[in-house]
Amino acid sequence: MAGQSVTDLPTPALTVDLEKVKRNARVMLERFQKLGVQLRPHMKTHKTVECADIMTAGSRRCIVVSTLAEAVFYADRGFEDILYAYPLPFDKVERCAQLSERLALFQVLLDNSAALEELRRRPLKGGKNWHVWLKLDCDNKRAGVPHSDPAALHLALAVSQTEGAELTGVYAHCGNTYSCSGVEQIKAVAAETTTSTLQFMEKLKANGIHGVKCSIGSTPSCSHPVADMALLSEVHPGNYIFYDVQQSLIGSCQLEDVAVRVLTRVIGHYPHRNQLLVDCGWTALSLDGGGRLPTGYALIEGHPDLKLLSMTQEHGRMEPVSGKLDYAKYPLGSLLSLIPYHACATAAMHPVYFVHSEGTVVDTWTPTRGW
């Protein structure tokens, strides 16, 4: 495929703009270097080794993953200092133990004492300790102990007092930035999450627990960090490497920063219902976003008047936002470029990504899948 124009790719195809990916990676790295905060990039959006190399500037160190399959995938490729930032699943303790024993630094996360008990029942070999992050819920309302709940401090103390385990860090995901609109709102949530996390760190210190890292993340907050974030040890955004329409609407990025597209071709003209058909169904784009954009499930690049109305497994129905469709603009076989609503969801549908530089394919990246 290398050397080919993206416009000659069989469709549907996920394309990745290498220059934009490099720029997004560099901007984020430099932003937190300046703040003196370690960037621990999240792999969940792309799940490829090539993109991980770009996000870690070639160090293959200090990453976060969403599945154990990702952890193993990266460990097998020489990555180190991997944080499996997912509430410890009891069925995966043995595999986590093996990774902990094998790597110089593998880290797990938990938010309940039953998980700690599971770790206690599986001491690591070779005199190693479990490296444990405590998941704090700073009003994101997904996983984690609520930051103001005394149970959070109790659990932190329990981890630090457990033989064979050490409290390595405190982790909060400010996913509630996803309901923000604009930089001001993003910064308000980032500030709140940072304050809650730092206040909790003070409580730890007051209880004699020192040397613990703290990390918050989400692409919106890390794209517009507040000054206090300089007091964190780490941040862990992920989506920023690709960005997407959702992030541009939240205010994390400009639309021109979005590095991924789904290329699709016109496969049907249906003037009797003012529609055309494209070869992009939900297997190529996902149903994320629910079609809530004025242009439906995606933005159609260069065609703001066109709407991706609905999708089935392999078909997408398009129609004009208003008025009559000018079919001469969209001949059968012609190519359209969709900017995805949610890059993580769209990338998850593709067994291979076509990486290009200024429209010429330079590489293909193969993500890992499963759990």
Place this chain on the structure above:
Amino acid sequence: MAGQSVTDLPTPALTVDLEKVKRNARVMLERFQKLGVQLRPHMKTHKTVECADIMTAGSRRCIVVSTLAEAVFYADRGFEDILYAYPLPFDKVERCAQLSERLALFQVLLDNSAALEELRRRPLKGGKNWHVWLKLDCDNKRAGVPHSDPAALHLALAVSQTEGAELTGVYAHCGNTYSCSGVEQIKAVAAETTTSTLQFMEKLKANGIHGVKCSIGSTPSCSHPVADMALLSEVHPGNYIFYDVQQSLIGSCQLEDVAVRVLTRVIGHYPHRNQLLVDCGWTALSLDGGGRLPTGYALIEGHPDLKLLSMTQEHGRMEPVSGKLDYAKYPLGSLLSLIPYHACATAAMHPVYFVHSEGTVVDTWTPTRGW
């Protein structure tokens, strides 16, 4: 994995009940044998060789696929008489030609004269003809020439008059059965689609075109065929091999016929918001259905009082349909079994399926992906 209990599988996991799959396959085969109609099962739901063997009763003949990747996957494994029932994509003509030249019988589909022109420009080697199906739109409003549009007959005549091509069949997908509720409505749509298709076949005959097959499909209509469907050459359902909650609501099947589950484990208890967390996000279930069920994105087997409220990439939030959650019923680490809303969408998320017989894993099936 073989010999293991499904309850010991790492989660999330897609499980397939082999006995139900075999029964669903047998019932559909026998139903159309009795009607004297050829069953051409659709592979799009599962995309595996093992399930294709079951659906074709081991013949490896007479299947329909939704992507060219599926066509190649099955061709490479000795399948024959493959119908690529997708509006001919112009970027894939060469690959279609190669399959046509390689297989005894590979068939394409089209609904416009530009596609026919593409075929004309790529004559098959070895004196072979393109086997062409005409896609008819019998009010499903996705692909196809409207059945009553004179253009449909003109296109059929054009195909049959094209050197190097022959009109093999007429194909209609009654996807509009998906908006039905109950057997009566399903049968009404099945009857309409059948009538429209058969009337079109009469027009063909009146124009001197004979020996053309006709096929309609959709799991609802083929689960409840009307008498006139005995006059068709073929039918082409696919989802019936797994069925799902959507099909049970449409009236295609009983809930007990649904052969697939997503197994998930409880990974978090959050009494302060009356919720628990499971390790099933949209990477394991898909967002299909949009959470419209009273129980959200899926049915939770044996727990009609529990709702899968929302999902992110790897997390699912559950809460009671009403009242307070009894956490003692859902200990951390315990297993829940989700019946998917749409089996095609859920299966598409899994790199491997765990096949069981009465709860014991007997096989793993690996689907093909991509295009």
